[in-house]
Amino acid sequence: MLCPFCQSDSLSVIDTREAxxxxxxxxxxxxxxxxxxxxxxxxxxxxxxxxxxxxxxxEHFSREKIKRGLIKATWKRPVSMTQIEDLIxxxxxxxxxxxxxEVKSWEIGNLVINRLKKLDPLAYLLFATVYRDFDTVxxxxxxxxxxxxxx
Numbered sequence: 641m642l643c644p645f646c647q648s649d650s651l652s653v654i655d656t657r658e659a660x661x662x663x664x665x666x667x668x669x670x671x672x673x674x675x676x677x678x679x680x681x682x683x684x685x686x687x688x689x690x691x692x693x694x695x696x697x698x699e700h701f702s703r704e705k706i707k708r709g710l711i712k713a714t715w716k717r718p719v720s721m722t723q724i725e726d727l728i729x730x731x732x733x734x735x736x737x738x739x740x741x742e743v744k745s746w747e748i749g750n751l752v753i754n755r756l757k758k759l760d761p762l763a764y765l766l767f768a769t770v771y772r773d774f775d776t777v778x779x780x781x782x783x784x785x786x787x788x789x790x791x
Contacts, residue, residue: 713767
């Protein structure tokens with residue numbers, strides 16, 4: 641591993657803890673060259689899963705792709721990175737439990753969107769605009785109506 645500040649490989653671990661309910665190891669590190677401190681997380685390698693897209697193409701499951709979408713949807717919302725990581729961990733866990741090698745993208749999307757709706761309704765709406773391909777103002781009105789009924 642290299643220091644993200646000076647790219648030196650001379651690092652020391654100064655603290656190690658379990659994180660995310662024991663599924664991840666959190667390490668505080670210090671660079672011996674520039675003295676900057678930073679945190680790293682170690683988790684088991686991602687699930688070996690192929691995602692079947694709407695157009696029939698397949699790609700490897702990407703935790704980072706989900707994270708990028710959630711970060712965009714929760715921008716300037718009261719949702720922490722810890723909550724985003726927890727949401728992704730829940731989705732990954734559900735997919736592991738299924739024990740399948742392939743999953744349709746809409747199944748992953750549903751797992752994400754259902755959890756996001758509980759976490760922050762506005763972030764859910766922002767995520768849904770992309771995930772559910774909203775094309776018109778009516779699409780927004782319909783979804784807002786559903787949210788109001790559930791509240």
